[in-house]
Amino acid sequence: MASSGDQWASKAKNPRVLLQFSCDTLRIPDELAAEIGAGQALVVCPSGTGGKVKVWPVEVGRDGGGAFLGSGWPEFAEASGVEAGWLLVLRHRGRGVLTVKAFDASRCLRVLGATTPPEVEATVSSRDDARKQQFISAHPTNFMEKMLIPAKFVQQYLPKEHLNNQSAIVLGPIGKVHSIKLEMGQSDLFFAGGWSQFLAFHDITEANALLLRYEGNMVFTVKIFGPNGCPIESKHKEVRVPQNIEEQQEAPSASIQKCCENDLPISDGEKKPQGSITSLKKASPRVKCIYKIGPPAWIRKEMSTKTIRKYIQPLPAAFCNAIGFQEACTITFKTSLSSTSSWQVHVLPYKGSSHQLGSGWRRFCQENKIKEGDVCTFNIIDSTLWHVVIARR
Structure with a gap:
């Protein structure tokens, strides 16, 4: 994915970007670097299943190729357990603090922290009521008529009794309700009937990536990212x-605030939007x-x-x-x-x-x-x- 572009939700609270993981350095949009506004960011990483976090000071630098996360990033990557081929959603919480969500090769949300045993990861996630299960659809092929839901996601988070209803509700960026028919293949599950209309309404193409969050009861919310990894605002007015x-301002968790307060202060919220x-x-x-x-x-x-x-x-x-x-x-x-x-x-x-x-x-x-x-x-x-x-x- 490109590191910069002309689309950036500058008025959105807690701006986030979707990026392909790389170990030595991570290219980030220039807009995100400007939002951080300093030569160093604090990247938050969970340190296991106990709810604790650790903060990694990471260089925010620039060169001929644009902005990047440099010194300190490899150490964060090793501690978090992120692997090649994964996608990351970086979210700026204010004052240079970045939180990270990771999506593995199956494009499902993963619990970060190298100390988290894989066999208990699904149990930990399912018990965390504050964590909505999510998956990424990034640059898929032939998804304009129907979209594949990752098999791992279906197996772990979608109850069979809900699948029997053969439909889902998908809420776009402005909250518009779309009823989508489910199509069951031999071993796969797709968003099918009504999916192409959903894409057309929001001007989504194969160049976009989608972050889908499961709200329960076969209801999904969707965020849209451009080819540069930056979020795209809907053309429809609200x-x-x-x-x-x-x-309501979604603030960092208490554990993140406590861990960071000796490094850089985290504001409890941002100024109220005007207009x-x-x-x-x-x-x-x-x-x-x-x-x-x-x-x-x-x-x-x-x-x-x-x-x-x-x-x-x-x-x-x-x-x-x-x-x-x-x-x-x-x-x-x-x-x-x-x-x-x-x-x-x-x-x-x-x-x-x-x-x-x-x-x-x-x-x-x-x-x-x-x-x-x-x-x-x-x-x-x-x-x-x-x-x-x-x-x-």
């Missing part, structure tokens, strides 16, 4: 209206909520004790107006669009033009065992049909 708090995003009111930093108004539309909310105990979820007026709420109605909640299970939740007017979830919300929380800290993403398929993805804390 409107964000945060309510009551600032946007169409407006913070309406200050609130507890733990309760995080994002509203995106479509089409398509979705809401993401971190559940608080108060929310769960009262079984009420206030919805902002701007969001309710965008999806057409004007009076009391009933919404069908589904955690899997291919399942017959559903929950009926009443929506009631609340303080003028906003609304709140009433009868039925309590049952939904109880039967889905929602707890404080869990994050629920409500994808509005239709004004009265919502697909709910629950991310456990």
Whole structure:
């Protein structure tokens, strides 16, 4: 992959790049080097299965070929257990701190750290609720009509009962919902029916690489990278209206912050984006909520004790107006669009033009065992049909 290019999500939080691993030095986009803004980066590596991390000081240099990670990179590579042919996703966390995700020759996410025994790696990953399982589709051949899902990924992370439904939900970079039919080969699984339409909608070609994250219940989210390894923003416009708090910022884990604090300080978050995003009111930093108004539309909310105990979820007026709420109605909640299970939740007017979830919300929380800290993403398929993805804390 090329080391630099003219596409860079400069306004995105925690910019990341997709690169082919090399041992002695690693070529990085000039944009990433500029984002780091120093002659040295701190590259974070897990040190085993205990949740601890180690930080490697790595040179950020430039030569006639562009920017690169140099001195200190070979030591990081040896400690992390990365091998030739793997792909890396580097993410800048701010203040020169880089975190790394590695995808092995099968293009599945691997747990870094040479001390992690291969036979327990899948068990460690499956027990880590904060880690969403992911795989890479990088420069595949003949994937415009259907795309192969790595066999290793299917075997380890996709339950057979979900495969029997023969369909999946794929959410593009702006949250648009695409229903994709699954095709079962003799030993392979493909995204098939509807896949070419998904690619066309997002202008994806064989020159792009895709990072797919499994959210559970046969729901996948997708990030798109250009030939230079830099992320590509969607051509489709979206409107964000945060309510009551600032946007949720995915910060480094506590263990990373603790390990790095004696080297370079890590900020807890970045400045709030300007423009169409407006913070309406200050609130507890733990309760995080994002509203995106479509089409398509979705809401993401971190559940608080108060929310769960009262079984009420206030919805902002701007969001309710965008999806057409004007009076009391009933919404069908589904955690899997291919399942017959559903929950009926009443929506009631609340303080003028906003609304709140009433009868039925309590049952939904109880039967889905929602707890404080869990994050629920409500994808509005239709004004009265919502697909709910629950991310456990």
